[in-house]
Amino acid sequence: MTRSTSWQDYLVVFDCDGTLIDSGHNIVTAMCEAWRRYDLEPPPANDIRRIVGLKLDEAICKLMPPDCDIDSDKLVDAYIEAFSRFRDQPDYVEPLYPGIAECLNDLSKAGFQLGVATGKSRRGLARTLGQHGIEKHFSVLKTADDGPGKPNPDILLDAIAETGAAAETTAMIGDTIYDMIMAKDASAAAIGVDWGYHEAEELKDAGARTILNNCSELYPALQNLWRTP
Known part of the structure; x- marks a missing residue:
């Protein structure tokens, strides 16, 4: 995937637990x-x-x-x-889902702005992202410390405002109906993933535009969503 300046005004926001990591x-x-x-x-x-x-x-x-x-x-x-x-146990593990690291790297190289909107605390999110060395990809992080919890759209709206993006050029990627409802109420695109904690049909009913079966499907889904080469 080559860098394209056409993606620099587009924001892709990820949930954390159940989307980026299996916790x-x-x-x-x-x-x-x-x-x-x-x-x-x-x-x-x-x-x-x-x-x-x-x-x-x-x-x-x-x-x-x-x-x-x-x-x-x-x-x-x-x-x-x-x-x-x-x-704090030495055998504690909170793994990334397969393909997440590569997906984030590819989206960053393509020029997308990336963010996280999560119910985790800021401290917990920082620890998780740092553990996997993926914090460098994100330009905005919104947590339970920053506002009302999901499905209230405030933290997503704040992420959009902070990055200078627009709702119509923002996508929320998540595994729960709370992510889908939050995206819909923020007038952003909702994209569900089927490897988390809610069923695909529930995500569709809650407003998901599409459901990803694996990480490699995200970039084509974004291209299709925004019809941008």
Whole structure:
């Protein structure tokens, strides 16, 4: 892929968990430990995966049973403590999905502006991107520290404004309905991926223009979306 100045006004924003990295196992493990700390029956693993992408406090509240008498803040703290402990283990792994590194490199070389919009904390995102050496590709990072959580469109709108892009030349790439709704409400293009935590049909119903089966399909999808050579 050769560099094309025609792409410099176009912004491609990625979700992190479930789109760039496979963090589901770690999130499920930490969430289950947080529940057990208060003698609660952990939610099913699939239910936990489905809240990935939301801000942590919102995710915890969604998972709590209606009759739970434990303060949600206590579960948030227990999750953070468990996740931090797992993350500091020498065998901790949070791998990139296949082809992500090459995809980011190719899009950068082509001239696209790249960003991340995630429910992770800024510190957590910086650690993840740095671990894989991919932080150099991104000109804008929006996290749970920067505004309301998904599907509220504010962090995506802020990314668009900060880069000088326009909504009609912005695409949001994600694996959950929260990403698709956020993109739609920001008047950006929503592109789903089928390797994350929500089903492809759900993503389509939530507004995805197309669904990627692998990373190599992204650049052709962007060309088709914007009809630019």
